[in-house]
Amino acid sequence: xxxxxxxxxxxxxxxxxxxxxxxxxxxxxxxxxxxxxxxxxxxxxxxxxxxxxxxxxxxxxxxxxxxxxxxxxxxxxxxxxxxxxxxxxxxxxxxxxxxxxxxxxxxxxxxxxxxxxxxxxxxxxxxxxxxxxxxxxxxxxxxxxxxxxxxxxxxxxxxxxxxxxxxxxxxxxxxxxxxxxxxxxxxxxxxxxxxxxxxxxxxxxxxxxxxxxxxxxxxxxxxxxxxxxxxxxxxxxxxxxxxxxxxxxxxxxxxxxxxxxxxxxxxxxxxxxxxxxxxxxxxxxxxxxxxxxxxxxxxxxxxxxxxxxxxxxxxxxxxxxxxxxxxxxxxxxxxxxxxxxxxxxxxxxxxxxxxxxxxxxxxxxxxxxxxxxxxxxxxxxxxxxxxxx
Ligand code: APR
Ligand code: PHB
Numbered sequence: 328x329x330x331x332x333x334x335x336x337x338x339x340x341x342x343x344x345x346x347x348x349x350x351x352x353x354x355x356x357x358x359x360x361x362x363x364x365x366x367x368x369x370x371x372x373x374x375x376x377x378x379x380x381x382x383x384x385x386x387x388x389x390x391x392x393x394x395x396x397x398x399x400x401x402x403x404x405x406x407x408x409x410x411x412x413x414x415x416x417x418x419x420x421x422x423x424x425x426x427x428x429x430x431x432x433x434x435x436x437x438x439x440x441x442x443x444x445x446x447x448x449x450x451x452x453x454x455x456x457x458x459x460x461x462x463x464x465x466x467x468x469x470x471x472x473x474x475x476x477x478x479x480x481x482x483x484x485x486x487x488x489x490x491x492x493x494x495x496x497x498x499x500x501x502x503x504x505x506x507x508x509x510x511x512x513x514x515x516x517x518x519x520x521x522x523x524x525x526x527x528x529x530x531x532x533x534x535x536x537x538x539x540x541x542x543x544x545x546x547x548x549x550x551x552x553x554x555x556x557x558x559x560x561x562x563x564x565x566x567x568x569x570x571x572x573x574x575x576x577x578x579x580x581x582x583x584x585x586x587x588x589x590x591x592x593x594x595x596x597x598x599x600x601x602x603x604x605x606x607x608x609x610x611x612x613x614x615x616x617x618x619x620x621x622x623x624x625x626x627x628x629x630x631x632x633x634x635x636x637x638x639x640x641x642x643x644x645x646x647x648x649x650x651x652x653x654x655x656x657x658x659x660x661x662x663x664x665x666x667x668x669x670x671x672x673x674x675x676x677x678x679x680x681x682x683x684x685x686x687x688x689x690x691x692x693x694x695x696x697x698x699x700x701x702x703x704x705x706x707x708x709x710x711x712x713x714x715x716x
Contacts, residue, residue, distance in 0.1 A: 328356075328474065328475070328476045328477070329476065329477045329478065330354050330355060330356045330445070330476060330477075330478050331348075331353050331354045331355065331478060331479050331480070331639075331643070332344075332348060332353060332354070332355045332356075332478060332479065332480045332481075332482055332639060333355070333356050333358065333455075333463075333465045333476055333478045333480075333481050333482070334355050334356070334357045334358070334481075334482045334484055335357075335358050335453055335455065335465070335481065335482065335483050335484060335485040335489065335490065335491050336357075336358075336359060336360075336483070336484035336485035336486060336489060336491075336611075336613070337357050337359035337361075337363070337366055337436070337446060337448065338366065338432065338484060338485075338486060338611065338612070338628075339428060339431055339432050339435065339611070339625055339628055339629070340484035340610050340611030340612070340613075340628035340629075340631065340632050341357055341359070341482070341484035341485070341611075342357070342432060342435035342436060342439060343382075343383075343386065343388075343435055343628075343629060343632050344482055344484060344610065344632040344635060344636055345357050345435075345439055345444060345446075346386045346387075346388060346435060346438060346439065347386055347632060347633065347636035348636055348639060348640075349439075349442060349444055350386065350387070351636065351639070351640040351643070351644075352643075353639060353640070353643055354444075355444060355445070356445045356446070356447070356476055356478075357439070357444075357445070357446040357447070358447050358450040358453050358465065358467050359446065359447065359448045359449075359450060360449070360450060360451065360453065360485075361448065361449065362448050362449055363436060363448050366432060366436075367429055367432060367433055367436070369429065370429065370513070370515060370588050370590065371427070371428035371429060371624075371625070372427075372428055372538075372619055372622055372624060372625065373425055373426055373427035373428055373429075373430075373538070373540060373546075373625075374399075374423050374424075374425055374525070374538075374622035374626075375392070375396070375423060375424040375425075375426055375431075375625070375626065376423060376626040376629075376712060376713025377421045377422065377423065377712050377713045378626075378629075378630070378713045378715070378716045379424075379625070379626045379629045379630075379713065380392065380396075380423075380424045382629055382633055382716075383431065383434075383629075386438075387438065388431075388434045388435055388438045389434075390434075391430065391434055392424060392426045392430070392431070392434065395426065395430070395541070396424045396425060396426035396430075397424070397425040397426070397539070397541070397542075398422050398423070398424055398425075399415075399422055399423050399424070399425055399523075399524050399525070400414065400415045400416040400421075400422040401413055401414045401415055401416075401524050402415070402423075402524055402525045402526075402527065402711065403522065403524055403525070403526045403527070404526075404527050404528075404529075404676070404694065404697070404698070405526060405527070405528040405529065405530075405573075405574050406528075406529050406690075406691060406694040407529070407530060407531065407691075408530070408574045408575065409574070410526070410574050410576075410577075411694075411697075411698035412524070413704055413707060413708050413711070414708075415708050415711070415712050418701075418704050418705045418708035418709075419705060419708045419709050419712055421708075421712040421713075422712065423622075423711065423712055423713075425525075425538070425539060425540075427540050428625050431625070447467065447469055449469065450467040450468070450469055451467065451468040451469070452466070452467060452468045453465060453466075453467045453485075453490055454466050454467070454490065454494075455481045455483070455490070455491055455494045455607055458481055458494070458495075458604060458605045458606045458607035459604065459605040459606075460605070460606075461606065462477065463477075463478055463479070463480065463481050463605070463606045463607065464476060464477045464478065465478065465481060479606065479642075480606050480607075480608065480639060480651075481606060481607045481608070482608050482610060482632075482635060483607060483608065483609045483610065483613045483614075484610050484611050484613060484628075484632070485613050486611070486612040486613055487597070487612045487613065487616055489613050491607065491609060491613050492599055492609055492613050492614070494604075494607065495604040495607065499604060500599055500600070500604075501599070501600045501601075502597065502598070502599050502600075503596075503597070503598045503599075503600070504595060504596065504597045504598075505595065505596040505597075505670065506593070506594075506595045507553075507593075507594035507595065507596075507618060507673060507677070508552075508553055508679065508680050508681075509533070509534075509550050509551065509552060509553055509594060509677060509678075509679075509680075510550075510551050510552070510553055510554075510555060510591045510592055510593045510594060511534075511536075511548045511549070511550065511551070511591065511592045511594065511619060512548065512549045512550075512551040512555065512557065512560055512565070512589070512590075512591050513546065513547070513548045513588075513589070513590055513591070513592065514546070514547050514548075514562070514565055514586045514588070514589050515540070515544065515545075515546050515586065515587045515588040515589075516544070516545050516546075516547070516583065516584045516585070516586055516587060517543060517544050517584060517587060518543070518544075518545050518582040518583065518584045519542060519543055519545065519582055520537065520538075520539035520542070520545045521537050521545065521573070521577050521580050521581045521582070522537055522577060522580070525537060525538050525539075526573070526574075526577060527620070527672070527676055528572055528573055528574070528676075529675065529676045529677070529678070529690065529694070530571070530572035530573075530678075531678065532568070532571055532572050532678070533549065533550035533551070533572065533677065533678045534548075534549070534550035534572075534620075534676050534677045534678065535547070535548065535549050535550070535569055535572035535573060536548040537573070537577065545582075547565075547569055548619075549565065549568055549569060549572065550677055550678065551591060552680075553593065555591055557589055557590060557591050560589065562583070562584075562585060562586050562589075565586070565589070566581070566583040569581065592619065594618040594619070594620075594673065595616050595618065596616065596617060596618055596666055596669065596670050596673075597615060597616040598614070598615045598659070598662060598663065598666060599613075599614050599615065600655075600659060601655040601656075601659070602614050602631075602654065602655040602658055602659060603651070603654055603655040608635055608651075608654060608655075610628065610631035610632050610635055610658070611627070611628030611631055611632070612624065612628065614631065614658075614662070615627060615662050615666070617665060617666055617669040618669050618670070618672075618673045619669075620669055620672040620673040620676060620677075621665065621668045621669035621671075621672045621673075621710070621711070622711070623665040623668065623669050626665070626713060627661070627662055627665050630658070630661050630716045631658045631662075633716055634650075634654055634657050634658050634716075635654055635658075637650055638650030638651045638653070638654045639651070661714065661716070664710075664714055665710075665714070668710040668711075674690075675690055675693045675694065675697075676690075
């Protein structure tokens with residue numbers, strides 16, 4: 328078989344790349360290891376930057392987002408019970424859209440199914456080959472039969488644990504990593520959110536986050552020790568601990584219930600360089616991971632594939648390699664800025680086991696400066712709502 332671009336992975340990065348290339352008349356084949364139901368079953372974050380919202384609309388997959396999503400023009404940060412609101416409209420004239428990543432993925436899957444573009448779910452042993460030459464190909468097994476696809480380019484959108492970043496020689500890939508000494512215990516509940524906007528709280532007992540998926544479904548997170556066993560956290564214990572870490576008004580307003588989903592996510596910052604190996608390109612979690620504190624994971628995957636689609640578009644329309652040659656450096660410039668913001672939010676808002684009394688004072692001073700300075704608040708709002716693509 329032959330196609331122009333083989334995309335490995337049907338997460339938001341792979342599906343959106345497929346959509347953007349389709350709009351440019353470029354043929355793609357998506358190979359996904361799991362079933363579509365499994366991919367849609369993952370509970371992921373849901374804060375879309377200004378630019379991400381615009382791109383999903385331009386890709387023709389934003390209608391349900393605009394109908395069901397919740398535009399937010401502010402966010403609250405708390406320190407030891409003292410709350411400060413950042414008014415995005417006033418500070419930077421923009422807003423974010425609260426709309427679950429699962430819903431974004433569903434909208435992209437539906438659009439792809441409707442267009443009839445080729446997707447193979449439950450594709451096993453996907454293996455990118457010969458991408459250091461000009462005749463790359465990808466082999467995979469489906470229902471016990473081995474297939475091979477010839478193509479011009481391979482897009483590795485297969486996440487952190489995927490095969491694509493493992494495919495170039497190890498010496499060709501540089502990795503930069505910070506693993507944080509704690510995780511996030513998340514709970515999904517069918518109760519109205521405690522607040523119309525997100526609340527990020529730094530408390531002596533640890534970090535807490537109040538988020539939502541809709542006016543009737545909420546998502547809450549607690550900082551927990553790395554290696555915590557989720558079974559040691561009953562719903563009751565979770566709600567008790569959350570109340571302790573929230574400002575009193577929010578604690579009193581909190582509506583609890585049985586958890587629909589409860590899981591623990593480790594926190595890490597990770598970047599692989601470069602993002603191109605001949606005719607193999609990496610995008611999204613295959614290339615980088617951010618701690619969720621800045622809500623940048625999905626938004627970075629979106630900017631990566633926006634740049635990659637532009638580059639492939641230029642190649643097929645003008646036979647120009649300028650875009651594909653510039654892709655890695657261009658995407659990494661935005662990735663590192665988002666890594667910086669996510670690391671900064673994580674460092675300011677979490678309780679570090681090894682922190683000294685001086686470190687704690689530094690966190691406090693960071694919060695006081697941030698909430699007391701318009702310039703600092705604008706910088707925070709600019710990063711949170713999304714740096715230019
Ligand atoms: N072969 C085929 N598919 C694979 C393989 C493989 N060897 N390995 C992984 N995959 C698939 C996974 O099953 C998954 O559906 O690649 C997809 C990668 O999707 P994501 O992990 O969602 O990554 P990405 O599309 O880059 O989206 C990044 O996801 O984790 C969040 O916070 C992150 O929001 C960010 C977003
Ligand atoms: C979420 O809604 O799951 C969420 C929101 C903001 C974050 C992280 C997660 O920073």
